[in-house]
Amino acid sequence: MSTYACTLADVRAAAARVRGLAHRTPVMTSETLDALAGRQLFFKCENLQKVGAFKYRGATNAVRNLTDAEAARGVVTHSSGNHAQALALAARLRGVPAYVVMPRTAPAVKRAAVEGYGGQITLCEPNLPAREAAANAIVARTGATLIPPFDHPDVIAGQGTVALELLEDVPDLDALIVCVGGGGLIAGCAIAGRGLKPDLRVFGAEPAGADDAARSKAAGRWLPQTGPNTIADGLLTSTGELTWPVIRDEVERVFTVTDDEIRAAMRLVWERMKLIVEPSGAVAAAVALSAAFRALPGLKKVGATFSGGNVNLDQLWW
Amino acid sequence: MSTYACTLADVRAAAARVRGLAHRTPVMTSETLDALAGRQLFFKCENLQKVGAFKYRGATNAVRNLTDAEAARGVVTHSSGNHAQALALAARLRGVPAYVVMPRTAPAVKRAAVEGYGGQITLCEPNLPAREAAANAIVARTGATLIPPFDHPDVIAGQGTVALELLEDVPDLDALIVCVGGGGLIAGCAIAGRGLKPDLRVFGAEPAGADDAARSKAAGRWLPQTGPNTIADGLLTSTGELTWPVIRDEVERVFTVTDDEIRAAMRLVWERMKLIVEPSGAVAAAVALSAAFRALPGLKKVGATFSGGNVNLDQLWW
Numbered sequence: 001m002s003t004y005a006c007t008l009a010d011v012r013a014a015a016a017r018v019r020g021l022a023h024r025t026p027v028m029t030s031e032t033l034d035a036l037a038g039r040q041l042f043f044k045c046e047n048l049q050k051v052g053a054f055k056y057r058g059a060t061n062a063v064r065n066l067t068d069a070e071a072a073r074g075v076v077t078h079s080s081g082n083h084a085q086a087l088a089l090a091a092r093l094r095g096v097p098a099y100v101v102m103p104r105t106a107p108a109v110k111r112a113a114v115e116g117y118g119g120q121i122t123l124c125e126p127n128l129p130a131r132e133a134a135a136n137a138i139v140a141r142t143g144a145t146l147i148p149p150f151d152h153p154d155v156i157a158g159q160g161t162v163a164l165e166l167l168e169d170v171p172d173l174d175a176l177i178v179c180v181g182g183g184g185l186i187a188g189c190a191i192a193g194r195g196l197k198p199d200l201r202v203f204g205a206e207p208a209g210a211d212d213a214a215r216s217k218a219a220g221r222w223l224p225q226t227g228p229n230t231i232a233d234g235l236l237t238s239t240g241e242l243t244w245p246v247i248r249d250e251v252e253r254v255f256t257v258t259d260d261e262i263r264a265a266m267r268l269v270w271e272r273m274k275l276i277v278e279p280s281g282a283v284a285a286a287v288a289l290s291a292a293f294r295a296l297p298g299l300k301k302v303g304a305t306f307s308g309g310n311v312n313l314d315q316l317w318w
Numbered sequence: 319m320s321t322y323a324c325t326l327a328d329v330r331a332a333a334a335r336v337r338g339l340a341h342r343t344p345v346m347t348s349e350t351l352d353a354l355a356g357r358q359l360f361f362k363c364e365n366l367q368k369v370g371a372f373k374y375r376g377a378t379n380a381v382r383n384l385t386d387a388e389a390a391r392g393v394v395t396h397s398s399g400n401h402a403q404a405l406a407l408a409a410r411l412r413g414v415p416a417y418v419v420m421p422r423t424a425p426a427v428k429r430a431a432v433e434g435y436g437g438q439i440t441l442c443e444p445n446l447p448a449r450e451a452a453a454n455a456i457v458a459r460t461g462a463t464l465i466p467p468f469d470h471p472d473v474i475a476g477q478g479t480v481a482l483e484l485l486e487d488v489p490d491l492d493a494l495i496v497c498v499g500g501g502g503l504i505a506g507c508a509i510a511g512r513g514l515k516p517d518l519r520v521f522g523a524e525p526a527g528a529d530d531a532a533r534s535k536a537a538g539r540w541l542p543q544t545g546p547n548t549i550a551d552g553l554l555t556s557t558g559e560l561t562w563p564v565i566r567d568e569v570e571r572v573f574t575v576t577d578d579e580i581r582a583a584m585r586l587v588w589e590r591m592k593l594i595v596e597p598s599g600a601v602a603a604a605v606a607l608s609a610a611f612r613a614l615p616g617l618k619k620v621g622a623t624f625s626g627g628n629v630n631l632d633q634l635w636w
Contacts, residue, residue, distance in 0.1 A: 026344060028366075047592045048346075048591075048592055052592060267631065270594055270631055271631055273366075274365045274366055274370060274593060274594040274595075274627035275592060275593065275594065276588055276592040276593065276594060277592075309592035313585065313588055313589055313636075314634070314636075315634075316632070316633075316634060318631075318632075
């Protein structure tokens with residue numbers, strides 16, 4: 001394995017660091033989904049993780065890996081999704097401030113969620129330069145450490161603990177299917193999974209409406225995501241400088257699914273497994289159920305991520 | 319403990335009988351719900367049971383406890399809810415027929431569910447005499463065994479395995495809260511739980527709109543449910559000849575909650591625990607969160623049932 005942002009040893013260190021802080025989430029199975037997928041599926045339930053998403057692992061690892069002096073000055077991010085909540089809780093549990101920059105257009109529910117975990121919100125104009133400027137101003141003022149949502153060695157190593165635990169519970173997995181947004185989860189899982197088990201096959205799962213990783217793999221070079229359009233709102237971003245090389249070299253293929261396939265998989269998980277997954281959280285399951293994936297020979301036992309369960313319950317999703 | 323329809327030994331025999339057929343469901347916890355309840359709660363997730371409800375345990379125990387000759391002639395019921403599906407699957411897995419009598423007004427989705435598990439449906443007029451007559455005709459014709467939804471020793475013993483497993487996982491529980499419809503679950507759990515641990519306190523949980531057990535406990539004599547009106551459609555029936563004596567003697571008190579409390583608890587479980595529970599399945603949680611239950615002193619660790627997760631996902635519940 002080439003040199004990436006982190007190693008299997010870093011993921012192991014992250015596992016020790018997050019133990020007792022992050023849940024060791026259960027692995028769930030369903031005969032119904034197995035029958036539809038034509039093989040045995042093992043779902044790692046990060047929808048049952050604290051804050052409702054795997055993001056809490058990476059945020060916790062990053063916050064816990066700061067020195068006391070660094071930590072005391074706090075942490076900053078300008079993500080407004082699950083990572084912001086995760087970072088706020090991780091910081092609160094270390095007793096240090098978390099500064100979260102959000103566009104002034106962010107929904108009230110997201111602001112309330114971050115504030116509920118003790119995060120201090122700074123509102124800014126809804127564009128990336130404004131968000132970066134606001135975050136940099138906080139760093140300049142407070143000396144806080146910027147913890148981005150995926151392109152950071154400690155975040156990637158933290159997310160890799162998902163694969164570490166899954167392979168401890170189901171050591172004879174043939175493959176993993178991991179959803180891809182910025183790529184922190186799949187990069188960490190590929191490094192951990194293939195580090196532990198070099199013949200493990202790792203596949204990416206993307207919405208067709210945000211398929212930068214699939215296109216990048218096909219082109220053999222990094223391509224950005226532009227104009228994403230999908231129900232899977234956790235997977236809109238491009239992969240990063242640190243995550244893309246891992247995807248390029250360690251991920252066999254990235255499969256895409258339509259929003260209809262995502263919605264159908266999500267409903268199936270709610271209905272048959274009685275688990276709430278958000279659309280992004282159902283993308284790996286949708287890939288497992290797709291004709292293209294089913295056609296792959298030689299995979300008896302496949303692990304897949306339920307990456308999160310934070311979903312608006314005031315709307316019908318189908 | 320007086321003489322009831324079954325004993326702790328029967329529940330243990332049921333546990334051996336259903337092993338490998340029913341799921342050993344997980345026990346889940348939530349810091350958010352603990353904070354709201356003012357104590358530690360341990361939820362036994364029968365929403366993750368086969369067929370999506372605890373009913374599968376009792377049905378399986380009853381079907382497996384038949385002799386081969388009895389089983390070959392099949393089983394009958396005239397329940398049309400989760401018990402019908404549970405009995406159909408339990409029979410199919412023993413390779414014997416299940417005859418299910420349903421009112422011709424039963425929703426298509428319930429008919430399809432029973433048929434999906436291989437049950438043979440007989441439609442009848444929508445009243446109890448017609449249902450009983452149709453079931454008796456099937457018994458006369460086929461020699462099948464009638465397995466009612468709750469008032470049967472093997473069914474009660476099967477449901478009692480819920481408490482057996484919960485106490486194996488969390489031996490130092492101070493109390494159980496169990497929802498009450500016909501009373502099969504609470505009777506089995508009280509027999510098993512107090513058999514194992516005589517100082518265990520067992521509480522019932524009922525919707526205010528179907529509070530026959532609460533009224534019966536208050537009156538000290540069996541009272542029927544008439545004109546039930548609640549969102550918790552699995553808890554409409556009166557308790558039975560076999561279940562009532564256990565409730566009378568072994569259940570300390572039956573708490574009632576309003577439909578608004580049930581709906582709020584259900585939403586909290588979906589939102590914070592990411593678990594789909596049906597309204598009936600959230601009634602024990604609603605009691606745990608109620609002011610009346612919170613006011614009880616001396617209960618640090620309380621087990622509660624998520625009894626089922628079969629809910630119409632095409633409607634908003636709040």
